[in-house]
Amino acid sequence: MEFVFEDCDQISNLQAMNYWTNHLISESNTECFHAAEALFTLKGSLGRSQQLGCSSIVKYPCRMQWPCRLNCYKLKDPGGIAAKVDGNNDIPTLTPVQDAQVINKQGGRRAAAATVGGAAAALIVIAIVVVIYICLMRLKRIMRQTSESASSMPSPTVEMGRSNESAQVNELSPHYAHNARQLTISELEQATRSFNQSNIVGEDRFGLVYQGLLQDGSIVAIKRRIFSLMQDFTFQVRQISCIHHIHLVKLIGYYEDSYQQILVYEHLPNGHVGNHLYDSEGLPIGKLDLWRRLSIALGASKGLEHLHSLDPPLVHTNFRTRNVLLDESYTAKVSGYGFGTLQRQAAASSSCIDCFLDPELSSSENYTEESDVYSFGVFLLELISGCEVYNKNMSMAEENLAFQAKAKAKDSEGLEKFIDITLGEHEKHGGWRMMRLALLCIGMSYTRPSMGQIVQELERIQREIAPLYSHVNEDIAVVTLGSELFQ
Incomplete structure (x- = not known):
């Protein structure tokens, strides 16, 4: 047609x-x-x-x-x-109507495909983020386990010799290397805002302690000495700058001129142990359970053991509760080691009675490892009782925790009263074990255990009380306490 x-x-x-x-x-x-x-x-x-x-x-x-x-x-x-x-x-x-319908169907299919593709891409991105998060958490767990295993590794065994100047160690010893940075005064002034008084967080025998922020973003504790400068300052810095251990506070840097001497340490946010044991009057506050106290004691003992294992041994000479600092996870680290000449001079010139000082010392020149053991025993007494070594309940200076512990050790009832009343009944057995160890540490010098033996005994006590604690208490709040650092 x-x-x-x-x-x-x-x-x-x-x-x-x-x-x-x-x-x-x-x-x-x-x-x-x-x-x-x-x-x-x-x-x-x-x-x-x-x-x-x-x-x-x-x-x-x-x-x-x-x-x-x-x-x-x-x-x-x-x-x-x-x-x-x-x-x-x-x-x-x-x-044609049919062609339009086909085009509409094709457009709908493309839109559906785009929607499906976008959803699939979003799922892939979420999966990648989840995998990365899991990997980071596993890496953090591995690093924590590695740190814990490193802290429990035995220190090198050496002959426990005697030395009139134990702090003077051999520069050729493999345990030492000069890693501390020599900082500039401009960087230190910038870190402390020209040593502003608002940055002061404490004072110790070396001098005022400032909290500072270095150019690399690290928060540090800066100790400044202005008067009575040490003659062998640089030498001692080089001796101790690279004594590395997880339970020792690390020396990061230093500075010296004709006017001042400055030490820069890593900053530990939870301050010293005493802040978590007793109040301003030296009485218990019950913040730490026995497991946490035992972990702190074990960490501090490993730090001292490492110092004593060096060749020749490095005696702390000023060990006390205020020199046991806690990081953000409550890991104990010993501070104030080294600079023995300075500390001995301060102890000899002090008119007050130092309750951590070994009473058998005849002079300030014969510090030995046993002297550190005595100081550690007093530290244990504070952990067990929750009280400061000399508190408001003491009528006389001689009536300190060491005196009370020896007096109450004669009967079991006295020992039970000595243990911190804030601890639970199930924790009393572990407290008695720690009490007996503390009494050995403050006994006669020839009967005192070595720091290696103390570490082993604390580990045995920890294994015994472990069934009482299904997990370590992670609910303890992290409190940033800057006052009285490194005293």
């Missing part, structure tokens, strides 16, 4: 549309209704009043083929009717 319009001047647009529509409807083939719908669509778009001129329709064969397919005339824009196709306004077109 072929239709050709040769004279279009007398056929209006509407007439042409009606002609085609009626002719297609009259056909018996019902499937041609789709073509009719397309023509009605075009008819509506052209409007009721517009006419098509003869030039509007060019002769093209328009055949009806089976199934119904229109190979139709190409319509030209008469000037006022334009349908923009691919940016070309010259040719109006008819878009």
Whole structure:
């Protein structure tokens, strides 16, 4: 079937549309209704009043083929009717309904694919973040286990010799290397805001202690000595700067000029042990359980044992509770070691009675490892009783914890009263074991155990009481206490 319009001047647009529509409807083939719908669509778009001129329709064969397919005339824009196709306004077109549906379906599929792809990408990112978090937690756990194993490793065994000047160690010893940094005064002034009084956090025998912030972002404790400068300051710094142990406070740097001497240590946020045992009057506050106290005692004993294991041994000479500092996880670290000449001079010139000082010392020059053991025994007494060695309940200076412990050691009831009343009943047995060890430490010098033996005994006590503690108490709040550091 072929239709050709040769004279279009007398056929209006509407007439042409009606002609085609009626002719297609009259056909018996019902499937041609789709073509009719397309023509009605075009008819509506052209409007009721517009006419098509003869030039509007060019002769093209328009055949009806089976199934119904229109190979139709190409319509030209008469000037006022334009349908923009691919940016070309010259040719109006008819878009088949079926093709539009296919395009809509394809667009929907693309949108669905994009949604699925975005969700999958988000899941992948979440999975990566979770994996990284798990890896970091495992790495932290491994590092903590490594630190704990390193702290429990035995120190090198050496002959426990005697020396009139135990702090003077051999510079060629493999245990020592000069790692402390020589800092500039400008960096130290910047760290402490020109040694501002608001940065002062304590005072010890060396001098005032400042809290400072170095240029690398590390928080440090800076000890400054202005008067009575030490003659062998640099020598002693080089001797102790790289004595490395997890239970020893690390010396980071130093500075010296004709006016002042400065030591820079790592900063430990929880201050000394006394802050967590007793109040300002020296009476118990019950903050630490027996497991935590025993862990602190074990850490401090390992620090002293390491000093005594050096060749020749390094005697602390000033061990006391205020020189046992706690980091953010309550790991005990011994501070104030080295600089023995300075500490002995201060002890000899002091008019007050030092309760941590070995009473068998005949002079300030014969400090030995046994003298450190006596001081450690007094430290144990403070841990067990929860009281300061000399507190407000003492009527006389001679009546200190060591005196009371020896007096109450004669009967079990006295020992029970000596143990901190804030401890639970299930903790009393461990407290008795620690009490007996403390009494050995403050006994006669020839009967005192070595620091290595003290470490072993504390480890045995810890294994005995371990079943009472299914886990270490992690609920103890971390308190940043800056006062009285390194005293």
